[in-house]
Amino acid sequence: MHNEPTSKAERTRQFIIEKTAAVFNEKGYAGTSLNDLTRATGLTKGSIYGNFENKDEVALAAFDYNFNRVTAYIKARILAADHSIERLLVYPAVYRNCLKIPFLQTGCPILNTATEADDTHPLLKEKAANALSFWKKSVENQVKRGMERGEIKADTNPAQIAAVLMSLVEGAFMQAKVTGRNTELRIAMDFLEKMILDLKV
Amino acid sequence: MHNEPTSKAERTRQFIIEKTAAVFNEKGYAGTSLNDLTRATGLTKGSIYGNFENKDEVALAAFDYNFNRVTAYIKARILAADHSIERLLVYPAVYRNCLKIPFLQTGCPILNTATEADDTHPLLKEKAANALSFWKKSVENQVKRGMERGEIKADTNPAQIAAVLMSLVEGAFMQAKVTGRNTELRIAMDFLEKMILDLKV
C-alpha cells in the first residue's frame, strides 16, 4: 500500500465512484441516468466526463468498487478465523444478516449486475462472470486448504461445495430482498451451516 | 375454459402481451422503451396506448404472462408424475436444462424482476414476491402430500425443502445465465436431486 501522489483528478475520480456505486447497485445500469450521477456527487456533467469516457466507464468502475467492498469484508472475517470449517462458516454468518449490512442493502452486486447485464451489456456481464469465478476459486481453495490440513473430510468435492454454497447464498438473498423478510434466508443459511459442519473430519 | 367472444381489442391486448413479454424479460423494465414495444409488436404507440394505460400496465401484464408460462410448464410435468418424490424431482429436471428451454432463454422472470424492481418499482416487486409465495406454497404442498401418502419421511420440514430448493434453483440459474456454462447448474441440480431422493421413506 504505497501512497502515490494522488492528483486532484484521481481523487475526484475515486469520489465519483464511491458516491455513484450505491446508485448503480440500486437502480441498475439502464435505470441510472447522468442526472442521477450529478445528483449523487454534487458535480456537473462536465466534471464527470472530464474523469470518465462515458456512463459505461463509471458503471464498470462502480461495479468493481461494490464487489470489492463485499470481498474485503468477507476476506477480513475469513482471515480472522483459522480453522477451515470456521472460515467457510463466514459465508452463512455474513449473508444471514445481509439485509442489515450497509453496502448490501441495495442487494448483492453480482446478482444485480448479472441479471440485468446478461442479455444487454457484455462488459458488465463479463465483470459479473469474473466475480463469480473469483468467488468460486476462493471457496474451493478454502476447502482444499481444509483437506490438506486434515480439517475437512478427504472425500469432499470442492467444486460441489462452492456451487451449492454460492447458489444457496444468491438464491436466498434474492428472496429476502424482494419479500422484505428473512425467513427463507435463515432457513437456507441454517441448512448451509449444517452442510459445512458436516464436512468436519 | 369457456370461449368468451373475444373482441378485437382483447385479442390485440393479448397479442401485445405475448410479443412484448420476452422483451421485458430480456431488457428489464427500465431498459425497455415504448419503441421496443412497437418494434416487437409491429403496432404503433397509439394502438398500444389504446389497449393499455401506460408502460407500467404492459410490464405488469407481461410479467404475469412470463410467470404463467413457467408455472404451466412445471405444473404439466408435475401432474404427469404420481409419486411425490418424482414430482419434486421435476424442478431439478427442468432447471437443469433451463438454458435450452425457449421461454427461459432470457432468464427466470422472477429472478429478473425481483432484482430489478426491489428498489425501484413497488408494483413489479410485489408481483415477484407473490410469485415466490405461490411457488413456495406449491413445493410445500407437494411435500405435505408426500408425507400424508407415506411417500416422504414424516420428520421432513416442508418450509425447509421449499426454501432450499428455490434458493438452489435461482442461484444456480443466475450463474448459468451469466457464465454461459452449466457446470455449476448441473452440480447444484445433482445435489438437489440427491436431497429430494433422500426424503424417500
Place this chain on the structure above:
DNA sequence: TCTAAATTATACCAGTTGGTATAATTTGCT
C-alpha cells in the same frame, strides 16, 4: 350493406437522455 362504435395510426408535445465544445476556475510546480 350500411353505419355507429371501437380500434389503430398519425403527428405532435414537453421533458429527458447521453454526450460535447468551450469557457471559467483550480491546481500545483517554479
Place this chain on the structure above:
DNA sequence: AGCAAATTATACCAACTGGTATAATTTAGA
C-alpha cells in the same frame, strides 16, 4: 506570487423518452 496545465462548469446539441390529442381506418351488429 505567477502561470501553464489540469480540472470543473456552462451552455448547448440531436436523439429519444413516455404520453396524448385527433384523424383514419376497422369492426361487427342491424
